[in-house]
Each structure stands twice: as C-alpha cells, then as structure tokens.
Amino acid sequence: MSTATFNSICLTRGFSWKDEPKNSKLIKRNERAKLCIRGSATLSTKSLQIEDGKLQKPEKQVRIGLLGASGYTGAEIVRLLANHPYFDITLMTADRKAGQSMGSVFPHLITQDLPIMVSIKDADFSNVDAVFCCLPHGTTQEIIKDLPKSLKIVDLSADFRLRDISEYQEWYGQPHIAPELQKEAVYGLTEISREVIKTARLVANPGCYPTSIQLPLVPLIKANLIEYRNIIIDAKSGVSGAGRGAKEANLYSEIAEGIYSYGVTRHRHAPEIEQGLSDAAHSKITVSFTPHLMPMIRGMQSTIYVEMAPGVTIEDLYEQLKISYKDEEFVKLLEKGIVPRTHNVRGSNYCLMNVFPDRIPGRAIIISVIDNLVKGASGQALQNLNIMLGFPENTGLLSQPLFP
Numbered sequence: 583m584s585t586a587t588f589n590s591i592c593l594t595r596g597f598s599w600k601d602e603p604k605n606s607k608l609i610k611r612n613e614r615a616k617l618c619i620r621g622s623a624t625l626s627t628k629s630l631q632i633e634d635g636k637l638q639k640p641e642k643q644v645r646i647g648l649l650g651a652s653g654y655t656g657a658e659i660v661r662l663l664a665n666h667p668y669f670d671i672t673l674m675t676a677d678r679k680a681g682q683s684m685g686s687v688f689p690h691l692i693t694q695d696l697p698i699m700v701s702i703k704d705a706d707f708s709n710v711d712a713v714f715c716c717l718p719h720g721t722t723q724e725i726i727k728d729l730p731k732s733l734k735i736v737d738l739s740a741d742f743r744l745r746d747i748s749e750y751q752e753w754y755g756q757p758h759i760a761p762e763l764q765k766e767a768v769y770g771l772t773e774i775s776r777e778v779i780k781t782a783r784l785v786a787n788p789g790c791y792p793t794s795i796q797l798p799l800v801p802l803i804k805a806n807l808i809e810y811r812n813i814i815i816d817a818k819s820g821v822s823g824a825g826r827g828a829k830e831a832n833l834y835s836e837i838a839e840g841i842y843s844y845g846v847t848r849h850r851h852a853p854e855i856e857q858g859l860s861d862a863a864h865s866k867i868t869v870s871f872t873p874h875l876m877p878m879i880r881g882m883q884s885t886i887y888v889e890m891a892p893g894v895t896i897e898d899l900y901e902q903l904k905i906s907y908k909d910e911e912f913v914k915l916l917e918k919g920i921v922p923r924t925h926n927v928r929g930s931n932y933c934l935m936n937v938f939p940d941r942i943p944g945r946a947i948i949i950s951v952i953d954n955l956v957k958g959a960s961g962q963a964l965q966n967l968n969i970m971l972g973f974p975e976n977t978g979l980l981s982q983p984l985f986p
C-alpha cells in the first residue's frame with residue numbers, strides 16, 4: 583500500500599465524512615465543491631484514509647499506463663496524478679528516452695515514485711487497467727490497435743477524432759489503419775459529450791484549438807443564436823502545443839519577440855472544429871480558422887467573430903452561455919466586460935470565456951482561453967478518464983491557476 587504525506591486535503595464533490603474528524607480543524611470552504619481539513623482524519627471515501635497526516639491510498643488502485651510519458655502531455659499527466667488518490671502509474675513508455683527515469687528526464691517530477699520508462703515493445707499491459715496515450719498521431723493508431731481490449735483508453739492524439747476516415751486521410755496525409763476502432767471511439771469534449779463518455783472504452787481527447795473554440799460556440803449554435811456562416815476564428819497557442827521534439831521552427835531565436843501564423847487556410851484542426859459545430863447545428867458549418875504561434879510557453883486564446891441571428895442581442899449570447907455552463911466546474915463565463923487572459927488559466931483545467939458586442943451592428947466577438955496542456959490536453963483527458971471509471975470528474979483537477 584502506498585502512502586503520501588499531506589498537511590491538508592481537499593475533499594472533492596461526492597466524498598463525505600465517515601466520522602467528524604477529531605483533533606482536526608475543519609474548514610468549510612465551498613459547500614458545493616469541496617471541504618478542506620487540516621490535521622488527521624478518517625474519511626469515508628470507500629477506502630481513502632488519512633491518519634497522522636498520511637494519506638493511505640485505497641488497496642485497489644486503478645493501474646495507469648502512460649504511453650509517451652517523456653513528452654509534454656505525458657509529464658503533465660504525471661503532475662496532475664500526483665493529486666489523484668485513486669490512480670497509480672504502473673507503466674510508462676518512451677521512445678528515445680526509454681530506459682530512463684522520470685526524474686532524470688523531468689527533474690521537476692523527481693518527488694514522484696514512478697516506474698522506469700520502457701520502450702512500447704517491452705511494455706507489459708498485464709498490470710494496467712487504463713491508458714493515457716500521449717503519442718504522436720499516426721504512431722498512436724498502430725499502437726492502440728494492438729492493445730488488450732479490456733483496457734480503457736484516453737487518446738490525446740488526433741488519430742480517433744475525425745469520424746470520417748477519408749477526411750482523416752485527407753488532412754493527416756495517411757490512410758487510417760484502425761477503422762474499426764474509429765467506429766468505437768467517442769469524441770471527448772467533456773462538457774458537451776459527458777453522457778456518452780460514461781460508457782466509452784476509447785475516448786478521443788479533443789485538440790487544444792478545437793476545445794477552446796467549440797466550448798463557447800456549441801451552446802450558441804444549439805440555441806440558434808448565431809448564424810452558421812461567416813464564423814471567423816483567430817487563435818493563438820503557446821509553443822508547448824508543438825510538443826517537446828526539437829524543430830527548427832520552434833527554436834528560441836525563431837519564436838521569441840515575434841508571432842507567426844501557420845497552417846494558414848489549411849490547419850488540420852479545421853475539420854475537427856467543423857465536425858463538432860456541424861453536429862451541433864445538424865447542418866454543415868465551415869469556418870475561417872487561422873492559428874498563430876505566440877512567444878509564450880503555455881496558453882491558448884481563441885478570438886471568434888460571429889454574426890448574431892436576426893433579433894438576437896449580445897445579452898442573449900451572454901445569458902445562454904451563463905445557463906449552459908452554470909453547473910460546470912471547469913468552464914466559466916466571466917463577469918460582463920471582463921476580458922479573459924491566458925494568465926488566468928495557466929496550469930489549470932479551466933476554460934474562461936466572455937462575449938462582447940462588435941462595433942459593427944449584429945456581430946459579436948467571443949474570447950475563450952485555456953491552458954493548452956491542461957484543458958487542451960492532459961487535464962481534459964483526466965476529466966474524461968474519471969468519468970469513464972465513475973470517479974468524481976474533478977478528482978486531481980482542482981489546482982487553481984498560477985498567477986502572475
């Protein structure tokens with residue numbers, strides 16, 4: 583049984599006390615979301631116990647396989663799971679870094695007690711219940727198709743996001759080699775697809791741009807508040823969005839003190855965005871989408887220009903988003919007039935958004951921000967696996983943004 587020392591612990595929604603903690607200071611911070619205690623306590627989270635300041639993890643942990651642990655999203659999963667009482671990493675894979683420890687590849691994770699990273703060909707899945715797949719697209723299909731069918735999988739790559747495999751071939755330049763698995767895959771934009779995620783075995787975690795764009799647009803489209811034509815998306819990403827692999831275009835000297843547009847007219851996230859928006863509209867939607875690389879490490883902003891439907895006002899858009907996300911833990915509409923900033927979500931699983939009236943009558947400007955590595959990748963992946971396995975959705979995900 584593994585143990586960890588805590589000075590304090592937050593109980594997430596769904597957990598309750600077994601006995602009122604004695605010798606402990608109970609701080610009720612937020613009735614709905616969490617309770618905090620300091621000191622020692624015994625808690626009735628089935629088998630979660632805290633005694634003498636030590637968290638006794640449940641005897642039956644979910645055993646996690648982390649494929650692509652030596653990349654940015656893999657490291658981010660490890661960081662998040664450090665605060666997850668039920669998930670234990672039992673297998674980690676790497677390619678060039680196979681044979682190395684996590685602490686040597688990512689010294690910021692030296693405190694975590696983790697297995698040595700092995701090559702995929704040496705991976706033993708017999709002690710794994712669920713997998714986070716943090717591999718490059720293309721490689722992912724080849725590997726996932728041979729994994730035991732008993733495993734729950736959340737795939738962070740783009741390999742299972744497009745329902746139409748001919749569209750995959752068109753945008754990713756190679757045929758899809760696991761069409762049967764594609765049929766099984768569920769697109770995991772959590773707040774929109776929660777019900778189907780509950781029973782899914784394979785979840786295709788959305789891309790970072792599509793997450794920041796669909797979260798504000800889907801509810802507005804479903805409510806018929808915006809026109810389907812003339813949706814213009816100007817999006818910006820931090821450089822970590824491109825992964826850890828060395829690329830000339832991502833050298834400090836090419837990125838610092840400037841920005842650049844890339845994938846102009848043809849970025850591979852366009853069909854993923856259009857698939858989600860078209861599903862919401864029950865009608866084909868196309869968008870103008872231009873991503874930009876910003877001289878920052880993490881963060882993503884999507885600025886979206888839309889035409890409101892006849893008679894619709896900016897108040898209507900605001901009220902709809904307020905209603906749609908009023909009970910959501912991780913998607914927040916800011917107070918009127920407040921502009922979301924990437925600094926407000928750094929290191930967290932939140933998506934912040936707001937709507938503004940354009941100077942041109944009938945048009946609106948929507949701004950949405952996420953951390954590309956958290957809500958745009960590993961955080962949403964953890965949110966999805968929590969749901970697939972029946973754990974409170976926010977487990978391990980309540981770290982607040984790092985500011986400034």
Ligand SMILES: NC(=O)C1=CN([C@@H]2O[C@H](COP(=O)(O)OP(=O)(O)OC[C@H]3O[C@@H](n4cnc5c(N)ncnc54)[C@H](OP(=O)(O)O)[C@@H]3O)[C@@H](O)[C@H]2O)C=CC1
Binds near residue numbers: 649823
């Ligand atoms: N970065 C982001 O913000 C986002 C990323 N994604 C997607 O998530 C996935 C992972 O991204 P990210 O972590 O940024 O990527 P990285 O490039 O940082 O990491 C890739 C990982 O895959 C391993 N790997 C590479 N090639 C192979 C191979 N042929 N066989 C086995 N393992 C291999 C690498 O091992 P090694 O380093 O040892 O060679 C590394 O562990 C990608 O599909 C990406 O598109 C999705 C949303 C956002």
Ligand SMILES: CC(=O)N[C@@H](CCC(=O)OP(=O)(O)O)C(=O)O
Binds near residue numbers: 823
């Ligand atoms: C800055 C940068 O390069 N970003 C990546 C998107 C990251 C992401 O979401 O990637 P996947 O679709 O592969 O999962 C890109 O534009 O290709």
